[in-house]
Amino acid sequence: MASRPVLSRDVIVAASIGLIDRDGPERFTLRRLGRALGCDPTAIYRHFRDKDELLRGIADELISDLTADLPRDAGWRAVVAESCVRLRRALVAQPHLAAFARSGPPLHPNEFALTERLLAELHRAGLASRAAAAAYHALIELTVGSAALDTAVEALTPDERVATYAGWRRAYSTLDPVAHPWSVAAADHLYDGTAEDRFRYALDRLLDGIGGVPSATPGP
Amino acid sequence: MASRPVLSRDVIVAASIGLIDRDGPERFTLRRLGRALGCDPTAIYRHFRDKDELLRGIADELISDLTADLPRDAGWRAVVAESCVRLRRALVAQPHLAAFARSGPPLHPNEFALTERLLAELHRAGLASRAAAAAYHALIELTVGSAALDTAVEALTPDERVATYAGWRRAYSTLDPVAHPWSVAAADHLYDGTAEDRFRYALDRLLDGIGGVPSATPGP
DNA sequence: ACCTGAACACCGTTCAAGT
DNA sequence: ACCTGAACACCGTTCAAGT
Numbered sequence: 001m002a003s004r005p006v007l008s009r010d011v012i013v014a015a016s017i018g019l020i021d022r023d024g025p026e027r028f029t030l031r032r033l034g035r036a037l038g039c040d041p042t043a044i045y046r047h048f049r050d051k052d053e054l055l056r057g058i059a060d061e062l063i064s065d066l067t068a069d070l071p072r073d074a075g076w077r078a079v080v081a082e083s084c085v086r087l088r089r090a091l092v093a094q095p096h097l098a099a100f101a102r103s104g105p106p107l108h109p110n111e112f113a114l115t116e117r118l119l120a121e122l123h124r125a126g127l128a129s130r131a132a133a134a135a136y137h138a139l140i141e142l143t144v145g146s147a148a149l150d151t152a153v154e155a156l157t158p159d160e161r162v163a164t165y166a167g168w169r170r171a172y173s174t175l176d177p178v179a180h181p182w183s184v185a186a187a188d189h190l191y192d193g194t195a196e197d198r199f200r201y202a203l204d205r206l207l208d209g210i211g212g213v214p215s216a217t218p219g220p
Numbered sequence: 221m222a223s224r225p226v227l228s229r230d231v232i233v234a235a236s237i238g239l240i241d242r243d244g245p246e247r248f249t250l251r252r253l254g255r256a257l258g259c260d261p262t263a264i265y266r267h268f269r270d271k272d273e274l275l276r277g278i279a280d281e282l283i284s285d286l287t288a289d290l291p292r293d294a295g296w297r298a299v300v301a302e303s304c305v306r307l308r309r310a311l312v313a314q315p316h317l318a319a320f321a322r323s324g325p326p327l328h329p330n331e332f333a334l335t336e337r338l339l340a341e342l343h344r345a346g347l348a349s350r351a352a353a354a355a356y357h358a359l360i361e362l363t364v365g366s367a368a369l370d371t372a373v374e375a376l377t378p379d380e381r382v383a384t385y386a387g388w389r390r391a392y393s394t395l396d397p398v399a400h401p402w403s404v405a406a407a408d409h410l411y412d413g414t415a416e417d418r419f420r421y422a423l424d425r426l427l428d429g430i431g432g433v434p435s436a437t438p439g440p
Numbered sequence: 441a442c443c444t445g446a447a448c449a450c451c452g453t454t455c456a457a458g459t
Numbered sequence: 460a461c462c463t464g465a466a467c468a469c470c471g472t473t474c475a476a477g478t
Contacts, residue, residue, distance in 0.1 A: 116402055148365065175332060182352070260464070
C-alpha cells in the first residue's frame with residue numbers, strides 16, 4: 001500500500017531547482033525544500049551528506065546541458081556570446097557555483113566541454129592558441145564578475161529589483177553636482193535595463209576588442 | 221564615571237574588519253561582533269540600520285584611498301586601467317569585499333569617488349553619458365570577476381601557486397585529444413603568467429572594444 | 441530502509457525597558 | 460541618548476524513535 005520511495009537524489013535536485021527558480025537562491029533552505037517535497041526537511045539527509053553536497057548536485061545539473069543545444073551553424077561570435085550568457089545564467093541561478101569557480105577551473109566533464117567549445121570557436125575566429133587562451137580567460141572573468149554582481153539583485157522580486165535599481169540611480173543623481181558632475185550626468189544610465197542586457201553589452205565590447213575574423217553567419 | 225560613548229560607526233567598522241580578517245567573512249555575525257565589542261549585539265542597530273548597511277560601510281573603508289594618488293596628467297586609458305588594477309588588488313587582498321560587492325554598490329564616499337573618476341575618464345575618452353555608464357559597468361564586471369577567480373590562488377604561497385597553475389594546465393593537456401583537441405592545443409597557454417597579467421590583457425581587449433579617442437598621453 | 445520530530449546551537453531583527 | 464535583554468521568526472544539522 002505505502003508507496004515507499006518518495007525521495008531520490010534526482011527528485012530532490014529537481015525540486016531544488018524549481019524552488020530556486022521560484023523563490024531565488026537566497027530563500028533556498030532545507031526547511032522550505034522539505035515543505036515543497038511534502039516531507040520532513042531532515043529526510044534530505046538520507047540522500048545528501050549536507051546542504052553543500054546538495055548544492056554541488058544542483059550545480060552539476062545546472063551546467064549539464066549548457067553546451068547541449070548550442071547552434072552548430074551560427075557564427076563563432078554568436079556561439080561564444082550564447083555560451084557565456086548561459087554560463088552566466090547558471091552562475092546567477094546558483095551562487096555557490098561561482099564559489100566553486102573561485103577554487104579553481106572546472107575540471108569536470110561538463111565544464112571541459114564548455115571550455116573546449118569556447119576555445120574551438122575562438123580558433124574558428126582566427127585566433128592562435130595563445131590568443132585564444134587569453135581571450136578565453138577574459139571571457140570567463142567577465143562572465144563570473146557579471147554573475148557575482150547580479151546574484152543579490154536577482155534574488156529579489158521584479159518589483160523590488162526595479163525599485164532597487166531606481167534607488168541606486170537616485171543615489172548617483174542626487175550627488176553634489178560640483179564634486180561628482182559625471183556621476184550626476186550618467187545617473188540615468190547607470191543600472192539601466194536588465195543585468196543581462198548590461199552583460200551582453202560588455203560582452204560585445206570585449207568581443208570587439210578580441211577581434212577575430214567576421215562571423216560567417218548570414219547578416220540580418 | 222561611566223564613559224558613555226563606547227560605540228560609533230568608525231569603531232564598529234574597525235572592529236568588523238578585524239573580526240573578518242581573523243575569522244573570515246562567513247563567520248562574521250552581529251552576535252560575534254557584539255561579543256568582540258563587549259556590547260550587546262543589538263547595540264549596533266543604534267548606528268547602522270541593518271547588517272547590509274554595516275557591510276557597505278566596511279566595503280567603503282576597504283576601498284578608501286584607492287583614487288588618492290592617481291596620475292592627473294596621464295591619458296584616460298592609463299588612468300582607467302590603473303584604477304581597475306587597483307580595485308582588483310583591493311578585492312583580491314580583501315576577498316570579503318567581493319562578497320559585499322554582491323549586495324550592491326557601497327553608495328559611500330570612497331566608492332562614489334572611484335565611480336566619478338572612471339566616468340570622468342570615459343567622458344574624456346569621448347564617450348557620451350549612456351556609453352560611459354555601460355562601459356563603467358563592463359569594467360567593474362571584468363574587475364570583480366578577475367578578482368573573484370584569483371582569490372583562492374592568491375592565498376597560496378608562490379611555490380604552491382606555480383604548482384597549482386601547472387596542475388591545471390596538465391589537466392587540460394592530458395585530455396583526450398580527439399574529444400578536446402583545442403583544449404589540448406591551448407593547454408600550455410592556459411593560466412600562463414600571473415593572474416594580474418591575464419587581467420591586464422583582458423582589460424586591454426575590453427578597452428579596445430570600448431574605443432574612445434586615442435589617449436593624449438605621450439607615447440613611449 | 442526510509443522518514444519523522446524533537447532538540448541543539450545558531451542567525452538577523454524588533455521593541456519595551458532600563459540608565 | 461544610548462544600550463540591554465527578552466522575544467520572534469527563522470537557519471543547518473543530529474539523533475533517537477517510529478514504520
